[in-house]
Amino acid sequence: MSFITDFINFLCRPAILFTLSCVAFYLVLFPFREKFAKKSALYTILVSMAVFILVSMLNPTFRDVVTKADNVPIVLMLFLLAFFCWLPLNKAVKNDKLIAEGKDVENKQEAKELVFTWPDLIFSEFICAIIVWSALLIWAITIRAPLEEPANPVETPNPSKAPWYFLGLQEMLVYFDPWLAGVVFPTLIVVGLIVLPYIDVNPKGNGYYCFKERKFAITTYLFGFLILWIVLIVLGTFLRGPNWNFYGPYEVWDLHKLEALRNVNLSEYIFRYAGLNGGKLPDFWLFRELVGIVLVIGYMVAGPILLAKTVMKGFLEKMGKPRFYIMVTILLLMASLPIKMILRWTINLKYIVAIPEYFFNI
Amino acid sequence: MPGPSFPEAPEGISRRSFITWLSVGWLGFGAALGAGLTAVGRLFFPNVTFEPPQQFKAGFPAEYAAGKVDERFKKKYGVWLVRNERGIYALSTVCTHLGCTPNWLDGEQKFKCPCHGSGFYATGINFEGPAPRPLERYKIGLAEDGQVFVDKMAKFKYEMGQWNDSNSFLELV
Numbered sequence: 001m002s003f004i005t006d007f008i009n010f011l012c013r014p015a016i017l018f019t020l021s022c023v024a025f026y027l028v029l030f031p032f033r034e035k036f037a038k039k040s041a042l043y044t045i046l047v048s049m050a051v052f053i054l055v056s057m058l059n060p061t062f063r064d065v066v067t068k069a070d071n072v073p074i075v076l077m078l079f080l081l082a083f084f085c086w087l088p089l090n091k092a093v094k095n096d097k098l099i100a101e102g103k104d105v106e107n108k109q110e111a112k113e114l115v116f117t118w119p120d121l122i123f124s125e126f127i128c129a130i131i132v133w134s135a136l137l138i139w140a141i142t143i144r145a146p147l148e149e150p151a152n153p154v155e156t157p158n159p160s161k162a163p164w165y166f167l168g169l170q171e172m173l174v175y176f177d178p179w180l181a182g183v184v185f186p187t188l189i190v191v192g193l194i195v196l197p198y199i200d201v202n203p204k205g206n207g208y209y210c211f212k213e214r215k216f217a218i219t220t221y222l223f224g225f226l227i228l229w230i231v232l233i234v235l236g237t238f239l240r241g242p243n244w245n246f247y248g249p250y251e252v253w254d255l256h257k258l259e260a261l262r263n264v265n266l267s268e269y270i271f272r273y274a275g276l277n278g279g280k281l282p283d284f285w286l287f288r289e290l291v292g293i294v295l296v297i298g299y300m301v302a303g304p305i306l307l308a309k310t311v312m313k314g315f316l317e318k319m320g321k322p323r324f325y326i327m328v329t330i331l332l333l334m335a336s337l338p339i340k341m342i343l344r345w346t347i348n349l350k351y352i353v354a355i356p357e358y359f360f361n362i
Numbered sequence: 363m364p365g366p367s368f369p370e371a372p373e374g375i376s377r378r379s380f381i382t383w384l385s386v387g388w389l390g391f392g393a394a395l396g397a398g399l400t401a402v403g404r405l406f407f408p409n410v411t412f413e414p415p416q417q418f419k420a421g422f423p424a425e426y427a428a429g430k431v432d433e434r435f436k437k438k439y440g441v442w443l444v445r446n447e448r449g450i451y452a453l454s455t456v457c458t459h460l461g462c463t464p465n466w467l468d469g470e471q472k473f474k475c476p477c478h479g480s481g482f483y484a485t486g487i488n489f490e491g492p493a494p495r496p497l498e499r500y501k502i503g504l505a506e507d508g509q510v511f512v513d514k515m516a517k518f519k520y521e522m523g524q525w526n527d528s529n530s531f532l533e534l535v
Binding site: 152153154155156157158159160170173174175176177178182242243244245255256258262263350351354356357359361 | 436437440455459460462463464465467469470474475476477478479489490491492494495521522
Protein backbone atom coordinates (compact mmCIF):
# COMPACT_ATOMS: atom_id res chain seq x y z
CA MET A 1 0.00 0.00 0.00
CA SER A 2 2.69 2.44 1.02
CA PHE A 3 4.57 1.43 -2.10
CA ILE A 4 1.73 2.68 -4.29
CA THR A 5 1.23 5.93 -2.37
CA ASP A 6 4.99 6.59 -2.42
CA PHE A 7 5.03 5.97 -6.14
CA ILE A 8 2.15 8.37 -6.77
CA ASN A 9 3.79 10.96 -4.51
CA PHE A 10 6.91 10.53 -6.61
CA LEU A 11 4.97 10.99 -9.86
CA CYS A 12 3.48 14.20 -8.50
CA ARG A 13 6.85 15.89 -7.98
CA PRO A 14 6.67 19.05 -10.04
CA ALA A 15 9.26 18.22 -12.69
CA ILE A 16 7.84 14.71 -13.20
CA LEU A 17 4.20 15.81 -13.11
CA PHE A 18 4.96 18.54 -15.63
CA THR A 19 6.79 16.16 -17.97
CA LEU A 20 4.05 13.53 -17.66
CA SER A 21 1.36 16.13 -18.44
CA CYS A 22 3.28 17.21 -21.54
CA VAL A 23 3.62 13.59 -22.69
CA ALA A 24 -0.08 12.93 -22.00
CA PHE A 25 -0.97 16.13 -23.86
CA TYR A 26 0.99 14.98 -26.91
CA LEU A 27 -0.41 11.43 -26.80
CA VAL A 28 -4.02 12.61 -26.57
CA LEU A 29 -3.74 15.20 -29.31
CA PHE A 30 -1.65 13.26 -31.82
CA PRO A 31 -1.20 9.47 -31.84
CA PHE A 32 -4.34 8.57 -29.85
CA ARG A 33 -6.62 11.41 -30.83
CA GLU A 34 -9.24 9.23 -32.49
CA LYS A 35 -9.30 6.81 -29.57
CA PHE A 36 -9.78 9.64 -27.08
CA ALA A 37 -12.57 11.15 -29.15
CA LYS A 38 -14.75 8.08 -28.51
CA LYS A 39 -17.50 8.16 -25.93
CA SER A 40 -16.05 5.14 -24.15
CA ALA A 41 -12.82 7.10 -23.61
CA LEU A 42 -14.71 9.93 -21.91
CA TYR A 43 -16.53 7.50 -19.62
CA THR A 44 -13.27 5.72 -18.82
CA ILE A 45 -11.56 9.01 -17.93
CA LEU A 46 -14.43 10.33 -15.80
CA VAL A 47 -14.90 7.03 -13.97
CA SER A 48 -11.21 6.54 -13.33
CA MET A 49 -10.90 10.12 -12.04
CA ALA A 50 -13.80 9.47 -9.66
CA VAL A 51 -12.42 6.11 -8.56
CA PHE A 52 -8.95 7.60 -8.03
CA ILE A 53 -10.33 10.41 -5.87
CA LEU A 54 -12.70 8.17 -3.90
CA VAL A 55 -10.09 5.50 -3.19
CA SER A 56 -7.51 8.16 -2.35
CA MET A 57 -9.90 9.64 0.20
CA LEU A 58 -8.96 6.71 2.43
CA ASN A 59 -5.76 8.66 2.95
CA PRO A 60 -6.33 11.37 5.60
CA THR A 61 -4.09 14.03 3.99
CA PHE A 62 -5.68 13.58 0.60
CA ARG A 63 -9.16 13.66 2.18
CA ASP A 64 -8.38 16.88 4.04
CA VAL A 65 -7.11 18.64 0.94
CA VAL A 66 -9.87 17.46 -1.39
CA THR A 67 -12.75 18.11 1.00
CA LYS A 68 -11.50 21.55 2.07
CA ALA A 69 -14.33 23.98 1.42
CA ASP A 70 -12.20 25.97 -1.05
CA ASN A 71 -11.18 22.88 -2.97
CA VAL A 72 -14.46 20.97 -3.42
CA PRO A 73 -15.59 23.11 -6.39
CA ILE A 74 -12.11 22.83 -7.93
CA VAL A 75 -12.35 19.04 -7.83
CA LEU A 76 -15.77 19.19 -9.47
CA MET A 77 -14.45 21.57 -12.09
CA LEU A 78 -11.77 19.06 -13.07
CA PHE A 79 -14.57 16.72 -14.19
CA LEU A 80 -16.20 19.53 -16.14
CA LEU A 81 -12.85 20.35 -17.70
CA ALA A 82 -12.36 16.75 -18.84
CA PHE A 83 -15.82 16.79 -20.41
CA PHE A 84 -15.38 20.13 -22.15
CA CYS A 85 -11.98 19.15 -23.53
CA TRP A 86 -13.38 15.88 -24.81
CA LEU A 87 -16.48 17.37 -26.48
CA PRO A 88 -14.72 19.55 -29.11
CA LEU A 89 -12.16 16.80 -29.70
CA ASN A 90 -15.00 14.39 -30.40
CA LYS A 91 -16.60 16.81 -32.88
CA ALA A 92 -13.28 17.72 -34.43
CA VAL A 93 -12.44 14.08 -35.17
CA LYS A 94 -15.87 13.53 -36.73
CA ASN A 95 -15.51 16.64 -38.89
CA ASP A 96 -11.96 15.77 -39.90
CA LYS A 97 -13.29 12.49 -41.25
CA LEU A 98 -16.14 14.20 -43.10
CA ILE A 99 -13.75 16.75 -44.61
CA ALA A 100 -11.38 13.99 -45.69
CA GLU A 101 -14.31 12.30 -47.43
CA GLY A 102 -15.20 15.58 -49.11
CA LYS A 103 -18.54 15.91 -47.30
CA ASP A 104 -20.13 18.84 -45.46
CA VAL A 105 -19.13 19.24 -41.82
CA GLU A 106 -21.60 18.27 -39.13
CA ASN A 107 -22.88 21.81 -38.49
CA LYS A 108 -23.94 22.27 -42.09
CA GLN A 109 -25.95 19.07 -41.96
CA GLU A 110 -27.57 20.15 -38.72
CA ALA A 111 -28.35 23.56 -40.15
CA LYS A 112 -30.87 21.95 -42.48
CA GLU A 113 -32.98 20.79 -39.56
CA LEU A 114 -33.84 24.12 -37.91
CA VAL A 115 -35.59 24.32 -34.55
CA PHE A 116 -37.49 27.21 -32.96
CA THR A 117 -36.15 29.48 -30.21
CA TRP A 118 -39.44 29.08 -28.42
CA PRO A 119 -40.09 26.52 -27.08
CA ASP A 120 -37.01 24.41 -27.96
CA LEU A 121 -34.13 26.70 -26.92
CA ILE A 122 -35.84 28.66 -24.13
CA PHE A 123 -37.13 25.47 -22.58
CA SER A 124 -33.73 23.81 -22.37
CA GLU A 125 -32.21 27.05 -21.07
CA PHE A 126 -34.87 27.17 -18.39
CA ILE A 127 -34.10 23.59 -17.32
CA CYS A 128 -30.38 24.45 -17.22
CA ALA A 129 -31.07 27.50 -15.07
CA ILE A 130 -33.06 25.40 -12.61
CA ILE A 131 -30.32 22.78 -12.39
CA VAL A 132 -27.58 25.39 -11.84
CA TRP A 133 -29.73 27.20 -9.28
CA SER A 134 -30.43 24.09 -7.27
CA ALA A 135 -26.76 23.07 -7.44
CA LEU A 136 -25.77 26.48 -6.08
CA LEU A 137 -28.37 26.18 -3.33
CA ILE A 138 -27.17 22.74 -2.29
CA TRP A 139 -23.57 23.93 -2.41
CA ALA A 140 -24.37 27.01 -0.30
CA ILE A 141 -26.25 24.95 2.28
CA THR A 142 -23.90 21.99 2.59
CA ILE A 143 -20.45 23.58 2.35
CA ARG A 144 -19.62 26.33 4.77
CA ALA A 145 -17.91 29.47 3.55
CA PRO A 146 -14.17 29.07 4.22
CA LEU A 147 -13.86 32.13 6.45
CA GLU A 148 -10.75 32.72 8.49
CA GLU A 149 -9.87 34.97 11.42
CA PRO A 150 -9.77 38.76 10.83
CA ALA A 151 -6.92 39.86 8.60
CA ASN A 152 -3.71 40.76 10.37
CA PRO A 153 -0.77 42.25 8.49
CA VAL A 154 1.83 40.47 10.59
CA GLU A 155 0.25 37.05 10.40
CA THR A 156 0.12 35.43 7.00
CA PRO A 157 -1.78 32.12 6.84
CA ASN A 158 0.51 29.21 6.10
CA PRO A 159 0.22 28.23 3.29
CA SER A 160 -1.25 31.41 1.90
CA LYS A 161 -3.15 30.64 -1.26
CA ALA A 162 -4.67 32.89 -3.88
CA PRO A 163 -8.20 32.15 -5.17
CA TRP A 164 -8.12 29.06 -7.39
CA TYR A 165 -8.18 30.96 -10.68
CA PHE A 166 -5.05 32.88 -9.63
CA LEU A 167 -3.07 29.87 -8.42
CA GLY A 168 -1.42 29.58 -11.84
CA LEU A 169 -0.18 33.15 -11.41
CA GLN A 170 0.96 32.43 -7.87
CA GLU A 171 2.91 29.43 -9.16
CA MET A 172 4.52 31.66 -11.80
CA LEU A 173 5.57 34.06 -9.03
CA VAL A 174 7.75 31.32 -7.57
CA TYR A 175 9.92 31.33 -10.68
CA PHE A 176 9.89 34.96 -11.75
CA ASP A 177 10.33 38.40 -10.27
CA PRO A 178 6.99 39.95 -9.22
CA TRP A 179 7.02 42.57 -11.99
CA LEU A 180 7.34 39.83 -14.61
CA ALA A 181 5.00 37.18 -13.19
CA GLY A 182 2.54 39.65 -11.69
CA VAL A 183 2.44 42.42 -14.29
CA VAL A 184 4.11 41.61 -17.61
CA PHE A 185 2.93 38.02 -18.05
CA PRO A 186 -0.75 38.60 -17.17
CA THR A 187 -0.76 41.60 -19.54
CA LEU A 188 0.82 39.47 -22.25
CA ILE A 189 -1.76 36.73 -21.77
CA VAL A 190 -4.56 39.26 -22.28
CA VAL A 191 -2.82 41.03 -25.16
CA GLY A 192 -1.97 37.69 -26.76
CA LEU A 193 -5.62 36.59 -26.62
CA ILE A 194 -6.76 39.93 -28.09
CA VAL A 195 -4.20 39.69 -30.88
CA LEU A 196 -5.14 36.09 -31.80
CA PRO A 197 -7.81 36.86 -34.43
CA TYR A 198 -5.45 39.31 -36.14
CA ILE A 199 -2.52 36.90 -36.40
CA ASP A 200 -4.54 33.78 -37.11
CA VAL A 201 -6.11 34.52 -40.47
CA ASN A 202 -6.72 30.90 -41.37
CA PRO A 203 -10.40 30.92 -42.40
CA LYS A 204 -10.76 27.20 -41.83
CA GLY A 205 -12.51 26.05 -38.70
CA ASN A 206 -14.89 29.03 -38.75
CA GLY A 207 -18.14 27.87 -37.19
CA TYR A 208 -17.22 24.23 -36.83
CA TYR A 209 -14.79 22.07 -34.87
CA CYS A 210 -11.80 20.58 -36.62
CA PHE A 211 -8.28 19.59 -35.76
CA LYS A 212 -6.33 18.69 -38.89
CA GLU A 213 -6.99 22.05 -40.53
CA ARG A 214 -5.51 24.05 -37.65
CA LYS A 215 -3.10 21.77 -35.84
CA PHE A 216 -0.62 24.48 -34.81
CA ALA A 217 -3.21 26.96 -33.53
CA ILE A 218 -5.12 24.39 -31.49
CA THR A 219 -2.03 22.69 -30.08
CA THR A 220 -0.40 25.99 -29.04
CA TYR A 221 -3.56 27.34 -27.45
CA LEU A 222 -4.30 24.13 -25.58
CA PHE A 223 -0.70 23.87 -24.39
CA GLY A 224 -0.98 27.36 -22.93
CA PHE A 225 -4.36 26.65 -21.36
CA LEU A 226 -4.01 23.08 -20.14
CA ILE A 227 -0.32 22.81 -19.31
CA LEU A 228 0.66 26.36 -18.41
CA TRP A 229 -2.58 27.26 -16.65
CA ILE A 230 -4.62 24.25 -15.49
CA VAL A 231 -1.65 22.07 -14.47
CA LEU A 232 -0.24 25.01 -12.51
CA ILE A 233 -3.62 25.52 -10.80
CA VAL A 234 -3.72 21.83 -9.88
CA LEU A 235 -0.16 22.07 -8.59
CA GLY A 236 -0.99 25.11 -6.52
CA THR A 237 -4.28 23.77 -5.17
CA PHE A 238 -3.44 20.20 -4.28
CA LEU A 239 0.32 19.92 -4.10
CA ARG A 240 1.49 23.11 -2.40
CA GLY A 241 1.47 22.99 1.37
CA PRO A 242 2.95 24.85 4.34
CA ASN A 243 5.84 27.18 3.54
CA TRP A 244 4.83 26.78 -0.10
CA ASN A 245 6.73 23.51 -0.29
CA PHE A 246 5.66 20.70 -2.58
CA TYR A 247 3.82 17.84 -0.94
CA GLY A 248 2.75 14.66 -2.71
CA PRO A 249 -1.01 14.00 -2.64
CA TYR A 250 -0.60 11.46 0.19
CA GLU A 251 2.23 13.22 1.97
CA VAL A 252 1.47 14.65 5.41
CA TRP A 253 1.59 18.45 5.46
CA ASP A 254 4.55 18.62 7.81
CA LEU A 255 5.26 22.21 8.78
CA HIS A 256 8.92 21.31 9.21
CA LYS A 257 9.47 19.50 5.94
CA LEU A 258 12.98 20.40 4.93
CA GLU A 259 13.59 20.94 1.27
CA ALA A 260 16.93 22.09 0.00
CA LEU A 261 15.99 24.96 -2.27
CA ARG A 262 19.30 26.75 -2.41
CA ASN A 263 18.72 28.74 -5.57
CA VAL A 264 21.64 30.10 -7.52
CA ASN A 265 21.81 32.95 -10.02
CA LEU A 266 23.37 32.39 -13.41
CA SER A 267 26.10 34.90 -12.56
CA GLU A 268 26.98 32.88 -9.48
CA TYR A 269 27.22 29.74 -11.60
CA ILE A 270 29.59 31.50 -13.97
CA PHE A 271 31.83 33.21 -11.47
CA ARG A 272 31.59 31.23 -8.21
CA TYR A 273 31.34 27.70 -9.53
CA ALA A 274 33.13 27.87 -12.86
CA GLY A 275 35.80 29.95 -11.14
CA LEU A 276 35.93 32.80 -13.63
CA ASN A 277 37.44 36.03 -12.26
CA GLY A 278 39.03 34.03 -9.46
CA GLY A 279 35.64 32.86 -8.13
CA LYS A 280 34.60 36.44 -7.29
CA LEU A 281 31.50 38.22 -8.56
CA PRO A 282 32.44 41.46 -10.36
CA ASP A 283 31.28 44.53 -8.45
CA PHE A 284 29.69 46.30 -11.39
CA TRP A 285 26.32 44.76 -12.25
CA LEU A 286 26.76 45.04 -16.02
CA PHE A 287 29.88 42.88 -16.02
CA ARG A 288 28.35 40.52 -13.49
CA GLU A 289 25.17 39.91 -15.49
CA LEU A 290 26.59 40.25 -19.00
CA VAL A 291 26.15 36.60 -19.96
CA GLY A 292 22.54 36.55 -18.73
CA ILE A 293 21.71 39.78 -20.55
CA VAL A 294 23.22 38.47 -23.78
CA LEU A 295 21.29 35.22 -23.38
CA VAL A 296 17.95 36.97 -22.81
CA ILE A 297 18.43 39.44 -25.67
CA GLY A 298 19.63 36.60 -27.90
CA TYR A 299 16.55 34.56 -27.05
CA MET A 300 14.15 37.41 -27.85
CA VAL A 301 16.00 38.79 -30.93
CA ALA A 302 17.92 35.92 -32.50
CA GLY A 303 15.20 33.42 -31.56
CA PRO A 304 12.54 34.77 -33.96
CA ILE A 305 15.08 35.18 -36.78
CA LEU A 306 16.39 31.65 -36.34
CA LEU A 307 12.86 30.22 -36.24
CA ALA A 308 11.96 32.18 -39.36
CA LYS A 309 14.91 30.69 -41.23
CA THR A 310 14.45 27.12 -40.05
CA VAL A 311 11.45 25.37 -38.52
CA MET A 312 8.83 28.04 -39.12
CA LYS A 313 9.81 29.08 -42.64
CA GLY A 314 6.44 28.03 -43.98
CA PHE A 315 4.65 30.17 -41.41
CA LEU A 316 6.63 33.27 -42.42
CA GLU A 317 5.68 32.78 -46.05
CA LYS A 318 2.03 32.23 -45.25
CA MET A 319 1.59 34.97 -42.64
CA GLY A 320 3.83 37.79 -43.82
CA LYS A 321 6.49 39.47 -41.71
CA PRO A 322 4.52 41.63 -39.22
CA ARG A 323 2.07 38.87 -38.27
CA PHE A 324 4.81 36.27 -38.09
CA TYR A 325 7.13 38.25 -35.82
CA ILE A 326 4.35 39.26 -33.43
CA MET A 327 3.27 35.62 -33.24
CA VAL A 328 6.79 34.31 -32.68
CA THR A 329 7.53 36.92 -30.00
CA ILE A 330 4.44 35.94 -28.06
CA LEU A 331 5.24 32.27 -28.59
CA LEU A 332 8.80 32.69 -27.25
CA LEU A 333 7.57 34.63 -24.21
CA MET A 334 5.06 31.86 -23.54
CA ALA A 335 7.81 29.24 -23.87
CA SER A 336 9.98 31.16 -21.40
CA LEU A 337 7.68 30.07 -18.56
CA PRO A 338 8.26 26.30 -18.85
CA ILE A 339 11.93 26.91 -19.69
CA LYS A 340 12.47 28.86 -16.49
CA MET A 341 10.47 26.34 -14.44
CA ILE A 342 12.53 23.44 -15.76
CA LEU A 343 15.78 25.33 -15.09
CA ARG A 344 14.62 25.91 -11.51
CA TRP A 345 13.70 22.26 -10.97
CA THR A 346 16.80 20.81 -12.58
CA ILE A 347 19.73 23.13 -11.80
CA ASN A 348 18.12 25.33 -9.10
CA LEU A 349 18.59 28.39 -11.26
CA LYS A 350 17.16 31.46 -9.59
CA TYR A 351 17.54 34.33 -12.05
CA ILE A 352 19.17 34.47 -15.45
CA VAL A 353 19.69 38.20 -15.03
CA ALA A 354 19.79 39.35 -11.41
CA ILE A 355 20.19 43.07 -10.77
CA PRO A 356 18.67 43.61 -7.33
CA GLU A 357 20.33 47.06 -7.31
CA TYR A 358 17.66 48.20 -9.79
CA PHE A 359 14.90 45.73 -8.85
CA PHE A 360 15.40 44.03 -12.19
CA ASN A 361 15.51 40.26 -12.29
CA ILE A 362 14.64 37.89 -15.11
CA MET B 363 -54.28 96.62 -36.15
CA PRO B 364 -54.23 93.21 -34.49
CA GLY B 365 -51.02 92.45 -32.59
CA PRO B 366 -48.78 89.53 -33.58
CA SER B 367 -50.32 86.21 -32.63
CA PHE B 368 -48.42 83.82 -30.38
CA PRO B 369 -48.98 80.10 -30.40
CA GLU B 370 -50.98 79.07 -27.39
CA ALA B 371 -49.18 77.36 -24.56
CA PRO B 372 -49.71 73.61 -24.69
CA GLU B 373 -52.42 72.51 -22.35
CA GLY B 374 -51.63 71.18 -18.90
CA ILE B 375 -48.36 73.04 -18.33
CA SER B 376 -48.71 76.56 -16.99
CA ARG B 377 -45.77 78.89 -16.62
CA ARG B 378 -46.08 78.67 -12.84
CA SER B 379 -46.06 74.89 -12.70
CA PHE B 380 -43.13 74.75 -15.14
CA ILE B 381 -41.03 77.02 -12.90
CA THR B 382 -42.11 75.03 -9.82
CA TRP B 383 -41.05 71.71 -11.32
CA LEU B 384 -37.85 73.22 -12.62
CA SER B 385 -36.98 74.43 -9.12
CA VAL B 386 -37.92 71.08 -7.58
CA GLY B 387 -35.72 69.35 -10.16
CA TRP B 388 -32.73 71.59 -9.54
CA LEU B 389 -33.16 71.40 -5.77
CA GLY B 390 -33.34 67.61 -5.97
CA PHE B 391 -30.30 67.48 -8.22
CA GLY B 392 -28.39 69.82 -5.88
CA ALA B 393 -29.37 67.76 -2.84
CA ALA B 394 -28.29 64.52 -4.51
CA LEU B 395 -25.02 66.09 -5.60
CA GLY B 396 -24.44 67.48 -2.10
CA ALA B 397 -25.15 64.13 -0.51
CA GLY B 398 -22.88 62.40 -3.01
CA LEU B 399 -20.04 64.85 -2.40
CA THR B 400 -20.47 64.51 1.37
CA ALA B 401 -20.21 60.76 0.96
CA VAL B 402 -17.04 61.26 -1.08
CA GLY B 403 -15.74 63.59 1.62
CA ARG B 404 -16.21 60.77 4.11
CA LEU B 405 -13.56 58.86 2.18
CA PHE B 406 -10.97 61.36 3.37
CA PHE B 407 -11.41 59.94 6.86
CA PRO B 408 -10.81 56.20 6.39
CA ASN B 409 -11.54 53.60 9.06
CA VAL B 410 -7.98 53.02 10.08
CA THR B 411 -6.38 51.83 13.21
CA PHE B 412 -3.37 54.01 13.43
CA GLU B 413 -0.01 52.31 13.36
CA PRO B 414 1.88 51.72 16.55
CA PRO B 415 4.74 54.16 17.07
CA GLN B 416 7.66 53.70 14.73
CA GLN B 417 10.12 53.80 17.58
CA PHE B 418 9.99 51.52 20.57
CA LYS B 419 12.04 50.20 23.45
CA ALA B 420 12.62 46.47 23.41
CA GLY B 421 13.87 45.60 26.88
CA PHE B 422 17.42 45.23 28.13
CA PRO B 423 20.19 43.56 26.11
CA ALA B 424 20.60 40.95 28.85
CA GLU B 425 17.16 39.55 27.96
CA TYR B 426 18.49 38.35 24.61
CA ALA B 427 20.19 34.98 24.34
CA ALA B 428 22.88 34.56 21.72
CA GLY B 429 21.78 32.75 18.58
CA LYS B 430 18.08 33.27 19.32
CA VAL B 431 15.47 35.03 17.22
CA ASP B 432 13.17 37.06 19.46
CA GLU B 433 9.58 37.10 18.21
CA ARG B 434 8.04 39.23 20.98
CA PHE B 435 7.81 42.33 18.80
CA LYS B 436 6.66 40.63 15.60
CA LYS B 437 2.95 41.01 16.19
CA LYS B 438 2.87 44.63 17.34
CA TYR B 439 5.78 46.24 15.52
CA GLY B 440 6.67 43.83 12.71
CA VAL B 441 10.25 43.38 13.91
CA TRP B 442 12.40 40.39 14.79
CA LEU B 443 15.29 41.03 17.15
CA VAL B 444 18.15 38.65 16.59
CA ARG B 445 21.09 38.26 18.97
CA ASN B 446 24.29 36.78 17.63
CA GLU B 447 27.68 36.50 19.39
CA ARG B 448 28.52 40.12 18.71
CA GLY B 449 25.29 41.94 19.25
CA ILE B 450 21.67 42.53 18.26
CA TYR B 451 20.02 43.55 15.01
CA ALA B 452 16.39 44.30 14.14
CA LEU B 453 14.98 42.54 11.07
CA SER B 454 11.87 43.66 9.20
CA THR B 455 9.15 40.98 9.01
CA VAL B 456 8.23 41.94 5.44
CA CYS B 457 9.26 39.43 2.79
CA THR B 458 11.19 41.21 0.03
CA HIS B 459 9.32 39.27 -2.66
CA LEU B 460 5.72 40.40 -2.31
CA GLY B 461 5.37 41.53 1.28
CA CYS B 462 3.92 38.53 3.12
CA THR B 463 5.11 37.81 6.65
CA PRO B 464 7.54 34.89 6.87
CA ASN B 465 7.65 32.55 9.87
CA TRP B 466 10.73 31.79 11.94
CA LEU B 467 11.32 28.03 11.91
CA ASP B 468 13.56 27.33 14.87
CA GLY B 469 14.30 23.73 13.88
CA GLU B 470 15.52 24.72 10.43
CA GLN B 471 17.06 27.99 11.63
CA LYS B 472 15.46 29.97 8.84
CA PHE B 473 12.67 32.40 8.04
CA LYS B 474 10.27 30.83 5.57
CA CYS B 475 7.59 32.74 3.69
CA PRO B 476 4.24 30.94 3.34
CA CYS B 477 3.24 32.71 0.12
CA HIS B 478 5.87 31.68 -2.42
CA GLY B 479 8.39 29.79 -0.33
CA SER B 480 11.19 32.34 -0.01
CA GLY B 481 13.69 31.45 2.69
CA PHE B 482 16.09 33.63 4.68
CA TYR B 483 18.87 32.83 7.12
CA ALA B 484 18.73 34.27 10.63
CA THR B 485 20.97 37.04 9.30
CA GLY B 486 18.17 38.02 6.90
CA ILE B 487 20.10 36.90 3.81
CA ASN B 488 17.84 35.29 1.19
CA PHE B 489 18.93 31.85 0.07
CA GLU B 490 15.92 30.07 -1.42
CA GLY B 491 12.75 30.81 -3.28
CA PRO B 492 11.99 33.90 -5.33
CA ALA B 493 12.89 36.71 -2.89
CA PRO B 494 15.33 38.93 -4.78
CA ARG B 495 17.11 40.54 -1.81
CA PRO B 496 17.69 40.08 1.94
CA LEU B 497 15.26 41.23 4.62
CA GLU B 498 15.74 44.84 5.63
CA ARG B 499 17.22 45.83 8.97
CA TYR B 500 16.02 48.71 11.13
CA LYS B 501 18.02 51.26 13.07
CA ILE B 502 18.93 49.90 16.49
CA GLY B 503 20.73 51.42 19.47
CA LEU B 504 20.65 51.87 23.23
CA ALA B 505 18.30 54.33 24.95
CA GLU B 506 19.48 56.45 27.90
CA ASP B 507 17.97 53.99 30.37
CA GLY B 508 20.02 51.15 28.88
CA GLN B 509 17.17 49.52 26.96
CA VAL B 510 17.40 48.41 23.34
CA PHE B 511 15.88 51.09 21.13
CA VAL B 512 14.52 50.31 17.66
CA ASP B 513 13.69 53.01 15.11
CA LYS B 514 11.71 51.77 12.10
CA MET B 515 12.06 55.11 10.31
CA ALA B 516 15.58 54.20 9.20
CA LYS B 517 16.08 51.09 7.07
CA PHE B 518 19.31 49.41 6.09
CA LYS B 519 19.52 47.32 2.94
CA TYR B 520 22.20 44.69 2.52
CA GLU B 521 22.44 44.98 -1.26
CA MET B 522 23.23 48.69 -0.88
CA GLY B 523 26.07 47.88 1.52
CA GLN B 524 24.18 49.55 4.38
CA TRP B 525 24.58 46.75 6.89
CA ASN B 526 28.08 48.07 7.61
CA ASP B 527 26.45 51.17 9.09
CA SER B 528 26.94 51.27 12.86
CA ASN B 529 23.25 52.14 13.34
CA SER B 530 22.13 48.86 11.78
CA PHE B 531 23.75 46.75 14.48
CA LEU B 532 23.98 47.02 18.24
CA GLU B 533 27.47 45.93 19.25
CA LEU B 534 27.48 44.34 22.71
CA VAL B 535 30.95 42.90 23.19
